[in-house]
Amino acid sequence: MAADEIDTTAEEKWASAYADQHGFRLNPDRVQLTNVLRGLVRNRKRFGEQYCPCRIRSGDPEKDRAIVCPCIYHTQEIDKDGHCHCNLFFENKQP
Ligand code: SF4
Structure with a gap:
C-alpha cells in the first residue's frame, strides 16, 4: 500500500459486520x-468520530452525534430508497 493510501480495512470489517447483523449488505x-x-x-482521523462523509457537520458534537456512522437516518433511507444516503449500506433483497 502506498504511503498516501488510506487503509479502510478496519472500517470495512466493521461495516460488513454491521450490515450482516442488520440484514443489509454493503455497496457491491x-x-x-x-x-x-x-x-x-x-x-475519524480528523474529528475523532466516523462522521458521515456525505453530510455537513455543524461542529457541535452533541448535534453531530446524529451523523456518526451509522447515522440516525440510515434505516429510514434504506427502507425508502434501498440504500443509505452515502450508498454504504443497501437493502438485502432476496433474489
Ligand atoms: S448515510 Fe450511510 S455512510 Fe453516511 S452515516 Fe449514514 S449509514 Fe453511514
Whole structure:
C-alpha cells in the first residue's frame, strides 16, 4: 500500500459486520464502497468520530452525534430508497 493510501480495512470489517447483523449488505460497487469507507476513515482521523462523509457537520458534537456512522437516518433511507444516503449500506433483497 502506498504511503498516501488510506487503509479502510478496519472500517470495512466493521461495516460488513454491521450490515450482516442488520440484514443489509454493503455497496457491491467496489469503487463507491472504498470511497465512502475512506471518507469515514478521514473523518475519524480528523474529528475523532466516523462522521458521515456525505453530510455537513455543524461542529457541535452533541448535534453531530446524529451523523456518526451509522447515522440516525440510515434505516429510514434504506427502507425508502434501498440504500443509505452515502450508498454504504443497501437493502438485502432476496433474489
Ligand atoms: S448515510 Fe450511510 S455512510 Fe453516511 S452515516 Fe449514514 S449509514 Fe453511514
